[in-house]
Amino acid sequence: MHRTPSGLTLPSPSRRTLLRGVGGAAVLGAGIPLLSACGGSGTAADPKTVTLGSKASDPVPKKAFADIYAAFTKESGLTVDVNTKDSNTFQEQINSYLQGTPDDVFTWFAGYRMQFFAAKGLATPIDDVWEKIGGNFPEAMKALSKGEDGKYYLVPLYTYPWAVFYRKSVFQEKGYEVPTTWDDFIALCKQMQKDKLVPIAFGDKDAWPALGTFDQINFRANGYDFHVELMAGKASWTDAKVRKAFDLWTEILPYHQEGAVGRTWQDAAQTLASKKAGMYLMGSFVAQQFTDKAALDDLDFFAFPEIDPAYGQDTVEAPTDGFMMSKSPKNKAGSLKLMEYLGTPAAEEIYLKSDPSVVAASTKADTASYTPLQKKAYDMIADAKNLTQFMDRDSRPDFTSTVMQPALQKFVRDPKSVDSLLSSIERQKKTIFASS
């Protein structure tokens, strides 16, 4: 390198620069697998402290969780040392986090995603805790908290349903009725289109919202059992039943908001909020997007319409979040105490006070303070015969993120290619599920 008259540094094509280039390329290509040196907090064992790794980085849940821990400290005299990470980062690093020096207790999801780490021996079974808190939870929640070995690994805290959201005022004004069957649903979509509304708001830029749509159509059309088999990699994606689900989806795709792959789910929620769209299939956390109090009060939802009368509306997609204990907690006695506290109705009530977009996992929690929306969500989940979690929680996350997400984005844009898409999904599924 030397200085030019203008004072600019002039890089010369030396061997060194080039080697650096090669090195850079090699590191880019090779370094990624080793980016795993991120662990939890390394505080020494202190009988008065329980460490807790949290993915609740958004202000509302973060405060809600902090309130629970404060109440726990008051009751037990144990301090909870919380280590909060950005929720996406937390999920991405969970592998190396649990293998390194994880916190005693950590926040996680129910379903396959919990069972995976339990089966790998990265979590401690907590059957003792469940002996005491078992009475607080309905059967469906108990099933969600068990690993494949039948032992309990999770204490659920809250849950929320996926449903079709709409604005009461719009339905009232135009005289729409809540559809309960597929035909009614299609008729309503047609009517909305005539009324210059976007029938179904949709944004799939983040690639997961389409997974939710598929889940609903599939368990309505083919039933819970088939859905579970499909998610577990046992049923084939080239099965005629799957094809039928996609045909039904193709039927309603024209009523979805255009240009979905380029739109975030938040932007799609805004079209519902501004009354430009009639309906929106989403998790109940969509309520967080309704910042205007009047609009929030106007928000309502109904269960996805029945497709096959044999299955009716018996399945509800209700992702559940809770807590797990890492494989060798430094303060096991304290951690058990904390888990036990987290499974009490009191802890859930404290959480819901600060975050009203979800409902308690326990049936013992007080429902008096629920908003009408929460009450409805609670009833919907309590009455459900089957609960599913969400495709990326019910199936292998590597399969959903690398195969299903791009495949469904492609389908949403070009539904005609469904046959080749399904056989491609099936081929990739086989190799992924075959590996370990």
Place this chain on the structure above:
Amino acid sequence: MTTNITKENPEAAAVPPPGAAPAKKQKVPTGHRRLLTRRDRLTLGLMATLPTILHIALVWVTALASIALAFTTWDGIGFDSIHWVGLQNFKELFEQNPQFWPAVQHNVIWFVVLIVIPTPLGLFLAVQLDKKIRFSRVYQTAFFLPVVLSMAVIGFVWQLVYNPDTGLINSIIGANEPGKYIDWIGDPDLNLWAILVAASWRHTGYMMILYLAGLKGVDPSLREASAIDGANEWQTFKNVVFPALRPTNTIVLVVTIIEALRAFDLVYVFNGGAEGTELLSILVTTNIIGESSRIGYGSAIAVVLLLISLVVIVPYLVSTFRKERRA
């Protein structure tokens, strides 16, 4: 510039390899022994070994480990879950992965577009700015500014420009209503080009600064001579200045190839590598980062990326070394 290096390198080579040489001479005591004190030898030894260890650990070990992993399946949990699968990952990649070949194609398109559009544009801007026009520094700063921004920021900014509902472009041309949508981010026929506009916007500034530096290094007497010979501006540029920029062109080529192969952050922020914008680097990331990751499979993609880089870089290295030897 070339002359500079050739002058430097023989000098560097003339210095004896610091670690080994003095050790050998210990047995045959001569006057030379005093040349390097114990401390000097220690310092030199450290200077040679530390970087070597770092280099081996950070470049070679990781690269070789990654190549080895490409022939296995591994979910990243415990070393005993690594299973040897031979060429299966590659077979799967080439035959089954619907995103792989588009990704290779997009990396190539990325390179071609960067070479064809922003590079000549950068050269053009550099030539104009080299003419000592007024406010030259202001223009330089303006064009160079995007290079200072991180790619992620650029991706975020352009994503706002292209947003189908509220973005600048669709709002201006009225394409944000049902029936008239232009989906810049999601439509696979459009999104790669939309991102390449953003990438070119940055790359132009980068190329401009490289060429500007190159132009400052061109001997003014060459231009004088060509002016005396009666050449016009274009002839001077074509026959005198441009050939004198040869070393700069080489850097530009290498820089652009590297940019095309490492393209990642911009797209990742823009739309996460959805259909139409798949890139090898993004496939590596989506397969490796995350829970129950497919580390073997992701490494196989990384190995493909490494091979492509080698195909491009090795011929260049060979020719450079050959030139040095000749000099």
